[in-house]
Amino acid sequence: MNDRLREKLNILADAAKYDVSCSSSGSKRKNEGGIGNASNGICHTYTEDGRCVSLLKILLTNHCIYDCAFCVSRKSNDVKRAAFTIDEVVQLTMNFYRRNYIEGLFLSSGIFKNADYTMERLLRVVKKLRVEEKYNGYIHLKTIPKASEELIKEAGLYVDRMSINLEMPTEAGLKLVAPDKSHLDVQKPLNFVQNQIAQFRDDKKLIKKIPRFVPAGQSTQMVVGATPESDMQIMQTANAYYKKFSLKRVYYSGFIPIPNTAALLPQLGTPPPLLRENRLYQTDWLMRFYGFEVRELLNASHPNLETDIDPKLSWALRNLHLFPVDINTADYQMIVRVPGIGRQSAQHIVSARKFGKLHVHQLKKIGIAYNRAQYFIYCADSYASLRHLQPHEIKSLILGGGHSKYKSLHDTQLHLF
Numbered sequence: 001m002n003d004r005l006r007e008k009l010n011i012l013a014d015a016a017k018y019d020v021s022c023s024s025s026g027s028k029r030k031n032e033g034g035i036g037n038a039s040n041g042i043c044h045t046y047t048e049d050g051r052c053v054s055l056l057k058i059l060l061t062n063h064c065i066y067d068c069a070f071c072v073s074r075k076s077n078d079v080k081r082a083a084f085t086i087d088e089v090v091q092l093t094m095n096f097y098r099r100n101y102i103e104g105l106f107l108s109s110g111i112f113k114n115a116d117y118t119m120e121r122l123l124r125v126v127k128k129l130r131v132e133e134k135y136n137g138y139i140h141l142k143t144i145p146k147a148s149e150e151l152i153k154e155a156g157l158y159v160d161r162m163s164i165n166l167e168m169p170t171e172a173g174l175k176l177v178a179p180d181k182s183h184l185d186v187q188k189p190l191n192f193v194q195n196q197i198a199q200f201r202d203d204k205k206l207i208k209k210i211p212r213f214v215p216a217g218q219s220t221q222m223v224v225g226a227t228p229e230s231d232m233q234i235m236q237t238a239n240a241y242y243k244k245f246s247l248k249r250v251y252y253s254g255f256i257p258i259p260n261t262a263a264l265l266p267q268l269g270t271p272p273p274l275l276r277e278n279r280l281y282q283t284d285w286l287m288r289f290y291g292f293e294v295r296e297l298l299n300a301s302h303p304n305l306e307t308d309i310d311p312k313l314s315w316a317l318r319n320l321h322l323f324p325v326d327i328n329t330a331d332y333q334m335i336v337r338v339p340g341i342g343r344q345s346a347q348h349i350v351s352a353r354k355f356g357k358l359h360v361h362q363l364k365k366i367g368i369a370y371n372r373a374q375y376f377i378y379c380a381d382s383y384a385s386l387r388h389l390q391p392h393e394i395k396s397l398i399l400g401g402g403h404s405k406y407k408s409l410h411d412t413q414l415h416l417f
Contacts, residue, residue, distance in 0.1 A: 220250055
């Protein structure tokens, strides 16, 4: 690798680290006579601030015609600029893959000249990888807002996942930091890709041999903590996009202050809201896999998530009238809502009780976190202790006996020495 290419890689890989939407592929692309195989998913490593680096994660360029206040690549920011050629991205990907440095490519870009000019070059990269290099590894491509549908459709034939960032959770927040952008510019391509995925799926029912189109689906990302949206607003937006555009994932990226940050944003030295980011992911998980509605977890009287307890425990403490749950008779949907009981444990409980009433030692053997669940359940040999405790007492008992990695953040007891 020559010095100029190494310098470009340093600049454009560093600029790409702020984008977190690059985890598991979910793709079933297999080796068809070339190099690589995306069917086994993507392994990950993480930087010290929790960012994924296992893919070759780069920008095609950090030149940009926009001046978004939160973005390190904004045109008014005084940073070194660079741009890869198409051949350079292809060579880097193939060379890193052959050396087992990476297991896929995550390619995004600033926008030079206009959306179609940039999107066309991204398309040429992925097309050359698939057609000329016979590369079968994972590719995640960022769609360029306002790019033509023809270019997006052709790119979708070569990539595993496409995504386009919402940036800020609300239109008002976006206008505050990026007045030239609109959520409508994101919704149009999301809607187009969703319709194309459905169209290709329908065509496959009639035609046996048909190309894959974005087989790992599409995703989006929201920046958290740069603008003043509540957790309720963030999750309402996520829920609406999941339903409207059938997204595979919504990613939440805690805002990391950058050099020359605009005055209206958190300044350099402000820690990124990683705990808040974690609570949002937990809420997202409860929505997608546990059957919770956003309004149950977040509402006008409870617009933000607690940082000292997870959202499921918070919901349970605010709804004690629904507990305790009789483990031996309750349905799966209610058991899985008990703090300390996950989906797999709930399924095991429902299956195991067919052979007799369950006792405490059996629940522990199944794998539930009994130190948390005990206040919300009763079984054959336990009593409903919840009836004698108030929410703050249960919370105190659970936090006192827990080993959360965030416990030190909420420890108000001063050390003597």
